[in-house]
Amino acid sequence: MKKFSWVFHLLLSIYSLFFAAPLIWMALSAFKGNDEIFDKPFSLPHSYNFKVFLDAWSVGGLSKYFINSALITGISTLVVLLSASLAAFAFSRFDFKGSKQLLMLFMIGLLLPIQSYFISQNKLFEYLHLKDHKLSLVIPYVGLGIPLATWLFKAYLDSLPKELFEAARVDGGSDFAMYRYVAAPLLKPGIATVAVFTALGTWNEFLLAMIYIQNESYKTIPIGLLTFSSRYSTDYQLLFAALTVITIPMIIIYIAFNRQIVAGLTEGSLK
Amino acid sequence: MKPSSRWTPYLFIAPALFFFAFAVLLPMVGTVFASFFQWDGFHEPIFVGFRNYGRALQDTIFLQSFWHVGIYVIATIFLEVAIGLILAGIVTSRKGFNSYRIALFIPVLLPTVVISVLWRFVFNADFGLIKGFLDAIGKPEWNHVWLGDKRFALLAICFVSGWIYAGFYLAIFYAGLQRVPKEITEAAAIDGAKSWKIFWKIKVPMIRRVWEVSLLICITGGIQGFDLFYIMTNGGPYYATEVPTTYMVRSVFRDGEVGFGSSLAVIVTSAVLIIGFIYSKVRAKSAEAVEY
Numbered sequence: 246m247k248k249f250s251w252v253f254h255l256l257l258s259i260y261s262l263f264f265a266a267p268l269i270w271m272a273l274s275a276f277k278g279n280d281e282i283f284d285k286p287f288s289l290p291h292s293y294n295f296k297v298f299l300d301a302w303s304v305g306g307l308s309k310y311f312i313n314s315a316l317i318t319g320i321s322t323l324v325v326l327l328s329a330s331l332a333a334f335a336f337s338r339f340d341f342k343g344s345k346q347l348l349m350l351f352m353i354g355l356l357l358p359i360q361s362y363f364i365s366q367n368k369l370f371e372y373l374h375l376k377d378h379k380l381s382l383v384i385p386y387v388g389l390g391i392p393l394a395t396w397l398f399k400a401y402l403d404s405l406p407k408e409l410f411e412a413a414r415v416d417g418g419s420d421f422a423m424y425r426y427v428a429a430p431l432l433k434p435g436i437a438t439v440a441v442f443t444a445l446g447t448w449n450e451f452l453l454a455m456i457y458i459q460n461e462s463y464k465t466i467p468i469g470l471l472t473f474s475s476r477y478s479t480d481y482q483l484l485f486a487a488l489t490v491i492t493i494p495m496i497i498i499y500i501a502f503n504r505q506i507v508a509g510l511t512e513g514s515l516k
Numbered sequence: 517m518k519p520s521s522r523w524t525p526y527l528f529i530a531p532a533l534f535f536f537a538f539a540v541l542l543p544m545v546g547t548v549f550a551s552f553f554q555w556d557g558f559h560e561p562i563f564v565g566f567r568n569y570g571r572a573l574q575d576t577i578f579l580q581s582f583w584h585v586g587i588y589v590i591a592t593i594f595l596e597v598a599i600g601l602i603l604a605g606i607v608t609s610r611k612g613f614n615s616y617r618i619a620l621f622i623p624v625l626l627p628t629v630v631i632s633v634l635w636r637f638v639f640n641a642d643f644g645l646i647k648g649f650l651d652a653i654g655k656p657e658w659n660h661v662w663l664g665d666k667r668f669a670l671l672a673i674c675f676v677s678g679w680i681y682a683g684f685y686l687a688i689f690y691a692g693l694q695r696v697p698k699e700i701t702e703a704a705a706i707d708g709a710k711s712w713k714i715f716w717k718i719k720v721p722m723i724r725r726v727w728e729v730s731l732l733i734c735i736t737g738g739i740q741g742f743d744l745f746y747i748m749t750n751g752g753p754y755y756a757t758e759v760p761t762t763y764m765v766r767s768v769f770r771d772g773e774v775g776f777g778s779s780l781a782v783i784v785t786s787a788v789l790i791i792g793f794i795y796s797k798v799r800a801k802s803a804e805a806v807e808y
Contacts (some may be wrong), residue, residue, distance in 0.1 A: 269671075328531035341522070352638075420525075511687050
């Protein structure tokens with residue numbers, strides 16, 4: 246097997262080249278003028294001027310989109326973590342009437358595609374004047390994240406020994422104290438997973454953001470970038486710079502937390 | 517365990533239930549309801565029974581959209597799941613390949629909009645990376661307006677989808693393969709089995725549950741596909757890349773056909789749920805397979 250490892254290396258290298266080429270091309274093209282982009286696609290740029298990133302960031306309005314995305318992602322993730330962990334705690338630890346049926350209801354949400362409800366959700370939000378506000382997207386994103394979050398939290402809590410909670414009860418702990426001081430601290434690994442998929446899902450969500458936000462100053466990165474790309478449709482350098490400016494920080498965060506991020510995005514499908 | 521008072525469990529569930537019922541359950545019921553009406557979203561809805569469904573089943577663009585999404589699903593089973601499995605086999609075959617696994621996951625976390633805009637440039641017939649490559653190998657005549665050509669647009673999207681998600685399935689298969697007990701593969705190796713044989717005959721069957729789930733995600737996720745199609749081609753050229761969801765969005769938000777669009781939504785949702793249901797039945801039958 247050892248002697249064939251060069252074949253593996255070769256295959257992987259070819260695949261990696263195919264994989265990395267667009268990303269490298271993107272980053273290099275951000276430093277090239279339109280002439281250079283057209284005539285010398287593979288050459289290194291003849292100069293490196295980082296001002297183009299600043300242009301994309303401030304003139305192009307990416308900073309505004311970034312702040313909106315950060316705000317909506319932060320709030321949605323916190324609300325999902327809190328409400329899903331509370332619900333999961335009740336489902337996992339308490340006997341109460343209707344718990345099976347209520348849990349079933351949440352589990353239906355695991356199967357439902359967004360297509361099954363976004364048309365009426367749009368009408369409902371229109372009717373209640375919930376569209377086109379700074380925080381419009383929080384409610385749909387929380388609704389989107391809750392089923393899987395509840396289910397994962399419940400799985401974590403189910404795996405904890407019940408003696409932990411019985412001991413707390415004997416010590417006179419209230420229901421909420423048990424959540425706060427026993428369950429919540431032990432949920433830490435689950436919190437990382439749920440936070441990652443909720444935050445990334447929210448950060449990248451496109452369809453609902455497109456339907457609900459028309460106001461330029463409330464747009465998130467995905468729809469903001471689309472606006473950006475049609476407004477500056479021939480300023481290729483600026484567009485490449487915008488793509489790069491969004492991508493690079495995400496890659497850096499990913500490299501730092503790759504374990505948690507991969508787990509966050511794959512665990513839901515493995516369980 | 518018994519709660520300290522009868523109503524605390526409901527209090528714990530209330531916030532989650534509120535958001536979920538308000539944002540998902542209620543609108544879902546609303547969509548099914550709306551599908552029986554002719555409604556432009558503003559005027560009085562007119563009850564039409566199953567007429568929207570009848571119209572949907574005779575709508576050639578809608579039927580074609582299922583054909584397109586079928587091609588997409590089959591292509592991505594190869595480009596995403598199969599390539600992900602092969603990559604996982606290579607990456608786990610020896611130490612030192614881990615950085616590949618970490619790098620290939622990057623597109624999974626980037627916004628689809630970023631990837632779609634980037635790949636629109638890659639496919640650009642005037643300055644795209646593919647044009648540059650064809651020029652470099654001396655075959656400029658092979659260049660096409662990839663995304664504007666009915667013959668290539670759908671395949672181009674499948675290709676991009678593979679570029680994104682092969683790393684995702686690689687991560688999933690990697691996690692599964694890590695859990696195959698070393699003793700089994702080592703025993704086979706001592707018996708003289710070649711490493712590719714160990715992979716296909718022992719490891720792959722042992723992670724059956726992992727690739728079954730992967731196939732399910734690939735199929736049901738594919739049927740729901742939207743972002744890539746909408747941003748790269750918006751269903752064009754000449755409806756060549758129209759998929760159910762892009763057509764649904766077009767019907768509701770451009771043509772103002774809320775009722776008709778809702779019936780399309782119900783059909784697509786049913787397709788996803790039926791496939792999920794069949795899958796769980798088939799899985800129950802094969803439950804004796806080793807669980808991972």
